[in-house]
Amino acid sequence: MAIIATISGFLFGFDISSVSSFVDQPQYKEFFHSPDSLTQGGITASMAGGSFLACLICGYVVDKFGRRPIIQASSLFWLIGCAIQCSSRNVAQLIVGRIVSGYGIGFASSTVPVYVSELAPKRIRGRLGGLFQFSLTVGSTSMFFIGYGCSFIDGPASFRTAWGIMMVPGVLLLLGTFVLSESPRWLAKHGRWEEAIDIISKVQAGGDVNHPDVVLEVEEMRESIEIENMNAKLTVLDLFKKDSIRRTLVGVFAQIWQQLTGNNVLMYYIVYMFKMAGFSGNTALVSSSIQYVLHCVMTLPAFYILDKWGRRKSLLIGSTGMGTCLLIMSILLGVYSTPLENISASATVRITVNNKHVSRTIIAIAYIFVAFYSPTWGPGIWLYCSEIFPTSQRGIASSFCAACNWIFNFALAMFVPSAFRNITWRTYIIFMTFCFTMTVHVFLLFPETKGRTLEEITMMWDSKVPAWQSSKWVPPVLNPSTIEEVVDTLKEDEKKDSVGVHQEYVETKE
Template sequence: MCPCRVNASYLSGWRIWRHSANPPSEDGELSGSMGLFYNFSVCLFSALGSFLFGDSGIIGSVVSKQFDLFQTYFHNPGPSIIGAIVSTFAGGCFFGAAAAGSLATRIGRKRTIQLGALVAILGCSLQTGARNVSYLIVGRLIAGLAIGCLSMVVPLYQSEISPPEIRGFLTGLTQFMISIGFLVANWVGYGCQFLRTDAQWRVALGIQIFPAALLFLGMFVLPYSPRWLVEKGRNDEAFAIVQRLHGTKDNEEFIALEFAEMKEQIRYEQENYSTQFSDLWSTKPMLRRTLTGMAVQICTQFTGINVSSYFQPTLYAALGLSGSKILMITGINGALGAVVTIIFIYFFLDRVGRKSPLILGSFGMAISLAVEAAINAKWGGVDSTNHPAQTAGVAFIIIFSSLFFSTSFGPVSWVYQSEIFPMRVRAIGTSVCTCANWASNVLISQVSPIGMARLQYRFYIVFVVTNIVNAFIVLFFFPETKGKTLEEMDAVFGDQVIPHALETKRTNNIGVEDEKSRESDV
């Protein structure tokens, strides 16, 4: 008898009911809690690559006026130099993300993560030992290559090892670890400002080396992506990993069908399609995938989040705040962002889907920034002493980033771009989307210091407008992907050509020999 479609899964006692026409049944439950705990552990550890992204946010504290010894050592760099120091990192990220697509296909997701960690160690070491601005910028560029690579391949790896019912949660750990990285960076920045030697900024930059080294070593014991193994013909290894990740003997039939679906889809793609870069726009459904994936990342940057992340101390200074209080508030904001992110991805993302949070978050961020602009226009300025206005200004910066961004584009962008492409171009497609993120990041990081200096409070209005535009882009052009397997995305985007084993409860595209092999594996 064929099993029912999986209706529930467990992770440490948490049950998520699927929206299915079939009622829950005992046979249909994914009851391998130990397998799911291992799945969670793998996704969380691999997200150290995302932690490095967040930890790199230490540069916001380092280039602030509170790091006076940094300012003295580098001869008080102006806005254009500060913009170059910040944006060069994003430029490196662009090229790192571009290279990672090919690497992830050839050497695998696991080895690409390790390579990214090694490059991160080099780049962070160069920053720590910088003797001049050029030295620092080169270190930032190399570290950017690593973070660009990791920002692309980590959510890709997580999505390919996650069961569909909790893929939003597990892939959303990317943004959670980014938040934790920024949290650590903010409090390290707060503490290091009190050092009265060059260690003030060298220690802050050097701390990034440790998570990179841990990630490189730890990945040796983590599994390969089973979908990548199937693509390389290593089916026995892939099936063993799927069993370990997604359950126990209680859901053997589900695991067998899930693996068959992977194998059938990848086999069909290998036999009927190429894996060229041009495949990303060769058909209307593929073009829609590509444009949607790029759009979610470009929209993320045009929320204005990285103005807040990289230049948060400058925003507080514009309200009249000064001294150590600025970095303390920055640290509090980081802590709140991490808490809100984990609550959102754990309890809500796989229930409410992807579109609704993006739309609501966009309008929420637009309102927050509009209020922030009004506060700065009437009561802002470095000489301001209006404490109620300062409190309100700080509150709306925190609401913007820790509430609305952390429950929308923050986690959803990484989940969405990594789940919409077919296997044959998933690495390339994810790479292109991540490049779009970093290209936008370069633009915004470079112009933001100049924009804040010249436009002052009016600079907020730019992002009020872009957030409203983001909401309508999502509303009219983004399909919902909640609860679908990666193989079922062809139905979402309108180019399904073979039945799915998890829907038909039987294999559809593998021969007799493959079927016998699968049954013997079970």
Template sequence: MGLSRSLSPKFYTWLCGLFAALGSVTFGYDLGIIASVLPSENFNGVTGHPTSTQQGFITGCLLLGAFASNIWVGSVADIFGRRRAILAGCMLFFLGGGLQCGAQSINYMYGGRFLAGMGIGMLAMLAPLYQSEIAHPSIRGRLTTLQQFMLGIGAFVASFIGYGMYHGTKGPIQWRLPLAIQLLPAVPLALFILLLPESPRWLAMQGRSDECHAVLARLHARGDLNDPFVIAEHREIIENVELEKKITQNAWSQLFTSRSNLRRLILGVALQFSVQMTGVSCIQYYSPQIFASIGISTSVTLGLQSGNSVIALIGEALCVFFIDKLGRRRPLIWANILSGFTFIVGTILIAVFPAGGNANASRAFVAMTWLFNLFFSAAIGPLSWCIPVEMFNSTTRAKATAITSSAAWISNFLIAQVSPVAFASVGWRYYLVFAICCMSNALFFWAFLPETKGIPLEELDAYFERVPILVPGSGVIVRDARAREEELRRGEVYVGADQVIHVRDEKRGASMGEKDAGEMVEHVI
């Protein structure tokens, strides 16, 4: 509590979101370190010299585990709370990571990767969920895109550790130590997550109104329970949660029977599938094979990936700083278009100059992969976690994002399994798939994805009811989130799509009134 009183509310909330995203460091590290583990001679000896198919399954087990956890993690988060669910994810990750670094056969690796994947799947879904539910509207994007930034830090660390261990050590330490290091970021998360404030929206869902009020004050007003913004925000959350309980008796069925919810669910699933269709996982998992096709050795490739991880961090940092100013829709569209162009140029280079026929072509190809990574990291990757958690109401949010996250893992797994076969069958022509998909992604999101920047979570149901399915030309305007925060400070509380309640602190002689929200459409959207 002392820290929350001494820091500005938005900075304190941002720090809480940053700490919750520690699990994503393990996510990025685990995805990145496997590329340097698989070539280790000692690792191959211990695991029985796995075939390329078995190596692909070692990689894929992590993704299958993440997919499996997302089937039930939404219900766990709704029953036990966001913080306890994050703690459970850490415990599963510790178990899986321990099995990996102590593996005595390939079966240990399969089991360890699957269990670690379950933990990672939980943490990757729960961190942005928690961040979105504690954030001010004006910094929600900055918090939820921390997921990808912390993932980038994990990949950055993995690239340098993997490169150093691959070249500087021999024997078991070459792969056991890098796999053990993955456990470190989850230790402080597991130890201290319960000291963070619980999601105020989850507390409201449990009927714990006073605790919800106290947490909002701690997050947004240095503990001042009488702050006008906190009073209005608390009232808006409580009123909307009560309304949602009446109209959403069964959250699972409402996701599929409500036209508005189904639309948002389809958008979220499409967004997660679109991420993998940019080719990002293909480059991440199979960079040695891809770079070898243009004449670059595995040793050099691991070094280049270290540079690539720096590029990713730069892009992710840009996203964190600017996403609440630029919004979600336009950066996502343009990043897909630019990523598609990098694949077009890269495909031409591999087709014309295969197997290192031209040193300049090899350098240009590397430059294209780095540019792709910059565009991907500056928008596509971070927004795939940011957008789904801010499209749903409190009753359906955890379950809906569990489904959209499941789409991320299963599509990731499919790309991991299909890519080696595609490389062997069609070679460089496989890259055309990603070039085409990047462009089709941009077209799809231009047509169907509304802007969600800065709209309070309690007002998104009404927003999606008003925005037509075909977005271009609809005339929808989203105001600066800071303007909506000022309305909350004046006591304007939105309840569903039907009314606006004006609330003032009763100690100041407050009154309450209602009016038709139809008059407020221009203010809301």
């Protein structure tokens, strides 16, 4: 189920590299009349703009209609947007198509990490959560090579073919959603306990409803949802109340920091970065492809790192490493870069490095930067933000946090070409500063969530344990002996009389 849901990561990945292969290609420039840095920024950023708008409403619809229908809707938006893009006659139509596709990515990026975290056993939640980022990197790498191959086709068919191929993962995701189960926590929250217990028992214990892990998880869900039902009418403003504002700010800044690492911007405009380092033409594209492959391969350690090291340590190592890489790149470009001569007034890249040894060093550092990002801040943030909120807030809070990610994605994609044009290599200094700042923020305020159920994470927030001591926090023990006790408690609780959990269900299962 996690693999099917995380096909949606392909959509995000295809977006990242859907333009990067063509921004410097003559077929693309000729058809769209050589867009200047601001226009190109608008084309690239329009996808993120659509994703931001989708995230603003996703929190409400995902809690009302469920996780699975919204994943289905995301694939439909993606397919429609891709059709508009690959038939584009001008920049305006291309932007409209990317906005519509952005709605699909926005719904998916808000919903899928939540769906996987609500479905996954706590011992492997990090690994399953990492599937979304791995799917993203496979998608971005695949699309870059598709774009590179299509760049040898003459005329507009080059980019139209590549953008048409983007529909394939959308079709696969749409078909896959028909065999997905709904999130057990969403089902329980809406009184459908029989279905919820059935799914939990199959995921946790091969269908054994009296397995200790199943009993414990259902009991924790019962207590959690009982409390949450007292605050059923939830809005975004409730996320900023006294009892919620700490975790809301952590979730918001986690998503913002992920963008301010600079990784996505470097991937969007990777060809520009390599031109600054002194590479051009096919050499720049081939060198760029190595970075995409590295991005994909280095996501694989996340399946081990996030569950073994924990979320905090992974994020701290990642941001420190990225900041150091950006510092070295800034120094090398600042010392060895020279202005380009005889360039057009609309040119985005205005500097280059003529020393081959320095050029190769800069590219090597860029590869190391990706190696720090891919197993840490890439998958870690989507997983982390899907874990830290209680069931009542998870849908709306995850969407709100994802919206913050996308609005910064939009802003950076829009204005980084202008930054490259106006302040050249100094752009990297800005991202370096952000990386070192987020290291401090994570250490002080991001608690550890590794190896805990979603309900235990909620209890940890309520206990207000300092973030740097959170890995040693021990949750209170809940010890019901059988699923029958949990069911009896549900039936006796007046607030749960409408839930409809019946003893006959357990007897039938036995």
